[in-house]
Amino acid sequence: MLRMNQYVSKLARLLVLTSLALILAACDPNSNNTSKPLTRDLWSRIKASKQLVCGISGELPGFSFVGTDGEYSGIDVDICRAIAAGIFNNPNAVEYRTLNSKERFTALQTGEVDILSRNTSWTFGRATAQGLDFAPVIFYDGQGLMVRKNGGIKSLKDLKDKAICVQTGTTTEQNLADQMRKRNITYKPVVFEDVNVTFATYSEGRCDAVTADRSALLSRRSTLAKANDHFILNDVLSSEPLAPAIAKGDTRWSDIVKWTVYTLIKAEELGINSQNVSQLKNSSDPEIKRFLGVEGSLGAGLGLTNDFAFNVIKHVGNYGEIYQRNLGTKSSFNLPRGQNQLWNQNGLLYAPPFR
Numbered sequence: 001m002l003r004m005n006q007y008v009s010k011l012a013r014l015l016v017l018t019s020l021a022l023i024l025a026a027c028d029p030n031s032n033n034t035s036k037p038l039t040r041d042l043w044s045r046i047k048a049s050k051q052l053v054c055g056i057s058g059e060l061p062g063f064s065f066v067g068t069d070g071e072y073s074g075i076d077v078d079i080c081r082a083i084a085a086g087i088f089n090n091p092n093a094v095e096y097r098t099l100n101s102k103e104r105f106t107a108l109q110t111g112e113v114d115i116l117s118r119n120t121s122w123t124f125g126r127a128t129a130q131g132l133d134f135a136p137v138i139f140y141d142g143q144g145l146m147v148r149k150n151g152g153i154k155s156l157k158d159l160k161d162k163a164i165c166v167q168t169g170t171t172t173e174q175n176l177a178d179q180m181r182k183r184n185i186t187y188k189p190v191v192f193e194d195v196n197v198t199f200a201t202y203s204e205g206r207c208d209a210v211t212a213d214r215s216a217l218l219s220r221r222s223t224l225a226k227a228n229d230h231f232i233l234n235d236v237l238s239s240e241p242l243a244p245a246i247a248k249g250d251t252r253w254s255d256i257v258k259w260t261v262y263t264l265i266k267a268e269e270l271g272i273n274s275q276n277v278s279q280l281k282n283s284s285d286p287e288i289k290r291f292l293g294v295e296g297s298l299g300a301g302l303g304l305t306n307d308f309a310f311n312v313i314k315h316v317g318n319y320g321e322i323y324q325r326n327l328g329t330k331s332s333f334n335l336p337r338g339q340n341q342l343w344n345q346n347g348l349l350y351a352p353p354f355r
Contacts, residue, residue: 050093057195058072063077073326079138082263082315083257085314085316086304091316101168105130109130117244119215121240136243136261138319140242141213143171143240144235145209153233155233159185164207169193172212175237175238215242218333255301263351264318267313269342272313274313274318277314278314292307293308293309319349
C-alpha cells in the first residue's frame with residue numbers, strides 16, 4: 001500500500017509539472033528557446049503539500065543511511081530535516097527517496113523530488129547544462145583511493161597497470177582518467193553503475209583499488225568485513241564541494257534552501273545551538289535577537305515565519321552539532337573537520353550577514 005501511495009504521489013507530481021510546462025510554453029513567445037529555464041512554482045507546491053520530498057543516497061553512513069530500525073540519519077538527511085523545520089516547524093515532515101547516481105538528476109528535473117541532498121559535487125556543467133541550482137557547500141571533500149594494506153600500493157604511481165574500481169555517472173570517473181593521464185600512469189578501469197557493486201567488486205579482490213570521495217571511502221570502509229585491512233592513500237585527485245541542489249526556476253524556493261544552510265553555519269558562528277537557543281531568545285545582543293526572529297522581519301523576506309531560524313536550530317542544531325553527531329567526535333568515524341571548520345577557525349564555512 002505504501003509503495004502504491006508513493007507511486008500515485010509521483011504520478012500526480014509529474015502530471016502537475018507537465019501541465020505547467022505546456023501552459024508556460026504556449027504562453028511564452030520565446031518558447032522555442034530551449035536554453036531559457038522553465039518557470040517553476042515549486043515553493044507553492046511544497047507549502048501546499050506540507051511535506052518536503054528529499055532525494056538521498058540512503059547507502060552512505062555519515063551522510064545518508066537507513067538503519068535497521070528504518071530511521072534515516074546522516075548530514076545530508078539533517079539538511080532535509082533543517083529545511084522542513086524552517087518551513088513547517090517539523091523536522092519530520094520529510095519523505096525520503098533513495099536515488100542512485102544515474103537517476104538523481106532526472107528525479108530532480110522532473111519534480112519527483114524537491115531537493116537533492118545526496119553527496120553531490122557542485123560543478124560547472126551541473127550548474128549550467130543540467131540546470132541545477134546549488135545551495136552553499138555543506139562538506140568540502142576531495143577524491144581519493146582506497147587500497148589493501150598488503151597490496152604493496154603506497155601512492156598513485158604504484159597503481160600503474162593496476163585495476164581500479166570506479167562508479168560511472170559520477171565526477172570520479174573523469175577525475176581519475178584526467179589525473180592518471182596527467183601523470184602518464186596507465187591503469188585498468190573497472191566500471192559499474194551501481195555503487196554497491198563497485199565496492200563489492202573491490203571487496204572481493206577483483207580490483208587493486210577503489211576510488212570515490214574520501215569521505216565516501218571512509219564511510220564504505222566501515223562496512224567492510226575487515227576494515228583495518230584497508231587504508232586511504234594520501235593522494236587527493238580533485239576538489240569536491242558537496243552541496244544540496246534544486247532545479248532552477250523558482251527563486252523563492254532557492255532562497256529558502258540557501259538561507260537554511262546559511263542559518264546552520266551562522267548559528268554556530270554566533271554560539272547558538274539546540275541546547276541554548278531557547279534561552280538566547282532573551283539575549284540583549286541585537287544580532288542574535290534579529291537572527292532568532294525576536295526583532296526585525298527576516299523570515300518575511302523568505303515567505304516564512306519570523307522565527308524560522310529558531311525552529312531550525314531548536315529541532316536540528318547548528319552545523320557543528322550536525323557534523324559532530326554524523327561524522328565527528330560523536331560518531332563512529334571521528335573525522336576531523338579540517339576545512340569544514342568555520343572561517344574564523346581556519347576553515348571554509350562562511351555565512352553572509354543576517355540583516
